[in-house]
Amino acid sequence: MTVAEILNRAKAQGVMIATAESCTGGMVAAALTDIPGSSAVVERGFVTYTNTAKQQMLGVQAETLDAYGAVSEQVAREMAEGALTQSEAQLSVSVTGIAGPGGSEFKPEGRVCFGLAVKGRPTLTETVEFGPIGRGNVRTAARDHALALLAKGLDEFF
Template sequence: MSLFPADIISTAETIIHEFTTAGLMLSTAESCTGGLISGALTEISGSSAVVDRGFVTYTNTAKIELLGVQKETLLRFGAVSEETARQMVHGALFRSRAAIAVAVTGIAGPGGGSAEKPVGLVHLAAKSRTGALIDRKMLYGDIGRSEVRLATVRTALEMILSLR
């Protein structure tokens, strides 16, 4: 029995298989998911050949110290922003041996939302060493904390696959 739903496990298995075959490693930078992306990937046997490291940077200080997110970015745009997600993914990629990294920052709820940044808002970014960068702004809605976090894991895994 897995800790994660079958669809997440299936996608994680695909990533581990394809990245192992290609000799690629990946890293994660997670805020609102608190390590769930890395957790889903490491649920798969053989993941140690693929998952280099995961950064759980829940606080702004952690984002600055571990990933190199600029304090000015956090002050101007906030922790939950496209700009912060992009800086997080850059930090995760270049502070690891990964070929591809993914980063997520959002508001899982039930509190913490506002009119400008509602519960269920998540910014994701994925980047490869070849320079490819994709980002997504997801509005999952106020569907519950666990569901926002799992939806974010699904989106992040799909983004990883799209950059392989």
């Protein structure tokens, strides 16, 4: 499903979308808002690059960050759920990962965690290992995956 199709589907179903992004720095929201008329669907986007921003803007718990780290499905879940709580949206997607360069043995470059939240449904999370393909490529791949998750959410829940 293209970005335009995502927007058209959401509009037809009366669904507003929010994004919660870390490593993509707003690329998902930018892709959505590149299309004219997206204001009918895109409610807001949160760029929460630091742990403090994740806590202040999305309500991510300090305990979750301490226990699992920012790049975790647990934090992706709290980010996606926080985006719903802090917006008027019915569907949200979150992205948190290590675009690189760098990473560690336990959290390698290219690991990105995603959350997909729908009001009234259990939040879905997943981790994708894009590998050390370079910062720009990881960010682009993460953006595209997040958009695909939004399409999946619209297909399955609305």
